[in-house]
Amino acid sequence: MRSLMKRIELSRMDESDSWERFPFFLLASGVSRFVFLLGCLIPTALCADGVQSGSITSVTVYPGFANVERTVALPAGESGNRILQLGPIPASLRDRSVRVSTEDGIQVLSVKVRRNSGDPVEPSKLRELRKNVEVAQQSVQTLQRKEETLAAMQVRYEGLIPEKPGKETSGPLSLQAWQGLTDLILRGIDTTSIQRQQLVPQLREARQLLEQLNSELQQLNSKGQRSQATLEVEVLDGQGAGGVFRVQYQLPGATWKPAYDVSVNSQTKQLLLRSYAEVRQWTGEDWPAVPMFFSTSLPESGAEPGDLAALIIERPRFLPPAPVMSPRVEPMTKKGEDFDRGLSINGNRLQQPPKRSESERYSGRLVDTAGVDVFGYRGGANFLLDDRGFLSIFESIYADEIPANGAIQRRLYSISTFPYLGDHRCIPELKEAIFRRLKLTVTGQDPLLAGPVSVFVDEDYLGVTSIAKTVAPGEELHLDLGVLDHIKVTRTTEESEETRGLLSRVIEYRTETRLRFENYGNSAETFEVLEHIPVTDDELISIKIDRGLSQPGPEEANSAAGLLRWPVTVEAGKSLEILLVWTMQIPKDKILRLRPAPERLGDQ
Template identity: 25%
Template sequence: MTAESHESLESLPGWGSALDSVVVYARGAVCRRLARGSVPPGGRVRVTGLPRSLDPGSLRVRVLGESGRRVTGARVEVAAEPPGAGAPDGLRDEVERLTEACAAVRGRRDRQLGLIEEIGALRPVPPARRREDPHRRTAADAWLALADFVDERLTGLHARLAELEEAVREAEHRLALAADRLARASTDAPPPHVDTTVCAVLTLDGAGGPDAEVELEYGVPGAVWVPTYRLSHRQDDDSGRLLLRASVAQRTGEDWTGVRLALATADPGRRADLPRLRSVRIGRGQPTPAPSGWREPPAGLRDLFAGYDAAGPAPAPAGIPLAVGAASGAVPPPPPPPPPPPTGVPVAGGYGAAPAAFHGMPPAPGGPGGPVPAPAAPGRALPPPPSPSSAPVTGPPRPGDAELDYAGLVLCGPDEQGGRRGRLFPGASFDPVAGEYRRRAEAVAALPLPGHAVRPRESAGSFDHRFDAAARVDVPSDGTWHTVTVGEIPVGLRTEYLCAPSVEQTVYATLILSNATDQALLAGPVEVTVDGDFLLTAALPTLAPGGVRRMGLGPAEAVRVTRRTRLRESTAGLRSTTTVLDHEVHVELANRLARPVTVEVRERVPVTSDPDVRIEEKADWTAPEAGAGSEPHVPGTRVWRLDLPAGATAALDGGYEIRIPAGKELTGGNRRS
């Protein structure tokens, strides 16, 4: 941004804005800000407070109320200036101070290790003995004195080393804690070395009062959420409360303080525009109308740079060698000017992107509006000619979003090669640093999920849902999970007891949840509280509107079950050609609770695909219901359902007969339970 544009930006009256509501999607969020102020005569105002990570293409502005004004222009601008004399960043300064202190302690520890190594290397060195010298006695007292000195000195040095090691561990621990606090701190803070202001420059038009209120809507990355639940249940009645909560993490660069929060499962980046079908007509060819805002390049565009080309190339900077084959000190001749583009081809008003350059297609070299190959330097090979298959695309240009963003176009200078000189082309992003902020914000998508949590886009299936929080919430921009309360969901609850005594002679308590609302309950963890005491955290599956699901609560010790079986093998038929395996099942139930209970006993009957084997049941059990939304069961499952009064017992008798030919036998033997 130039100084002139920065000065004009600062001269505009500024409106402060406040974040009012946020809609968190599966990835990303849409924020809405409110701003109010007096409209100057020119109608241009500057709304501040926008985050660095926002998507500039998602900005939408509208005037609230019946003020008679409307928004005719809105752009995102970035201004940077040196920081003022405000309060320093406490956490960052603390980390820097502890880093220096930790480095100083490590230095003292390293010097102490050097002293220990130096003292430990002390050894007695006898003088050199000449050949004519007689043998000398070893000075044992001196050797012992040196050893005592080394031991005494090393003892003191090692004691000091232990103190320094403890100081290093303590300093590193304090530094790690400070660094963790800094990493978890909110990102809604200005950079330490420069103050960056992201604002929206609005143009208001129309007759209205001196004051106006506008609503700004923009999208930001770096926000995710997963649903969680809390279920409160009382054993005395078949009622309960299911509280929908959400774990929300965001690193958008702005704290959400006192905002109206909504949670959605949709993907904001999914295309929602309808396909446009062109009409096909039989008859005379009619010229396709050119898009609005496009015209031919102005006449005389080639002559605009004639004087610049005649002056020759700029002098080469010192230190750059000439091309191979060029004479020493010789100045190469100026390159020939590029040929003018053919007339009659509509190009952008002021910029000449070729029609083939739109929608990702490269322009044909030398084609209408396309770049002309630059002349090769002396001693260099010419580029290969284009392939014959790359024919230029005819017809009117079809601009994309970048070409239609007139305020983001850049005028190419005289040093540009080909047909780009003096024309407008899409320039760089409005804020090169914003890409780094968005990449940091998108790191929250890699956060580990809480236990039993499922991404909302996975559990929602083919439908999208939205949940609005009942009260305003606070979510700081620190990139960690925060639990917010969304609201209470009315669900139907009833308690049932389930057992499969052929597998395990234990009765389990279960809750039957029925969703009577018009919204689905997404899969996620649910904290179950029974009679005010926390029981367990279970996984709630996705519950569609009108759906019913069973959720286990663990073993019920007060309801007992016992199962006994009996097998009798006999023959039947005139010549005893059929073996009959008669299985009898006896199940006893006992309710030791002070209230009646409903118990479902599950048994399994064998199934066969052999036409010579017949299975005949002799019990009052029933097959489980099958259909959409029902619980899946294995083939051959049979169910007993009975209401057991308080303190009562019950006995269930059932069985089945397996009839097989006498010459055959079941795999593994006939006498099995």
């Protein structure tokens, strides 16, 4: 037994000695060769840094879109292919709009957009906010019902006042009964009035709280916390030194429109015009105080050509002509019966060729959550902005934050000074009043877009007018400033008709228009009066002004449109009258039809 144990120990010692004598360098060299071969077969892994948010450095707002630029730094690292991750970004960004620019020495290989729907369970903060909104709504409804009940009680008390004794009453009402009933009614009215007054601040606070909670809920939903995107930019960094990247992308849910403030200095005859951009955005990300631009054009969406839409030709366009019918059958077609085919006839479809409607061209009319009408098109929404084709870009003078809550934010982008001329005009046929206007010539390189104008005269607020149509540089702008309330305008018209001639019988229509102006002010006023008479291209119809009876005689402002003009000055405390007499002669067998002709007026 002992000999057996010795043999086992000797064998173990021999095995250990054999392992010590084994050439391990052969095994190490084989492993290194295997690792080298594996490295040749497997591609090199990309070095990816963590997700960076970067900094928003500029924003350009278009009609319906916003172009956001972020600056992000790629730190120094290993040389070769690397991945730059930028996020989180609202998931609504347009993939084709992403553009990446960087420094020399770094090449951008590819850009990927990865969207994450997030947790399918609604966040606890959002659920709690929804509950608070429901509680606030119930509170507002309760207070509104209480206020309606008190208002009904007050009306009920007011209706209890007895009527005076008359024939229908059985007998006179005693003074004591009147006094008791009056005390009861007044006491009830006072009680309900006090309760309603106490209810007003509670109702106001409840409505403000509900509005605030709804705004927070809308902002939380618009930020898209459950649906976000991340940009993965693969770059080739040959030296591994890193660099700075500028990433641009477009987001729907932003718009702007122009608005103006005008300060009129009546002493220096100078007008100070401040141009603002009323910006609204619900893109899902808040914009910090960075340079902001406002463009009238549509945003670029890449270098690829646009898509052609298919045209559908409808059958009604090629219907055969109507068959020739006898006088007996022809009146029956007015009832909508087609005797040849047994089909109903739609006269409008036969007379008017089919045309592509706005809904077909723009893929339907859309209305956003804030109540702004837009036209939807493939890839986005086009908010209506009157620019007359001018592609202009305005830059905000001051940088300020714009949250993504859909509220209107005013940003100043231009300050200009113009000399102006005052003008008073009266068009009695449209309105018996004298309108004040300012005339100025637009200078500079940028147009004045159509929009509302708030007017201040000598630091006093006058009211709101508008620029109806975009004014180009070099054109004249007219601003309406209300009416002269100390001048009374009266317009009366008398018409008569008479048949003249024995052989060539004609009908003469005679019109007398009398205008009266009364100045109740302390100074004389000079203004322009405009009237118009009809015009015709028919040589058989004669329209003339009786200059012998018309006092004073008018000046022809536009003969093609029939516009007449009088320069009028009315002294303080006095009145002035204008008489216009004109006649129109037509053959008796003629039938007149009045048609507006705006093409004759031009810009007037």
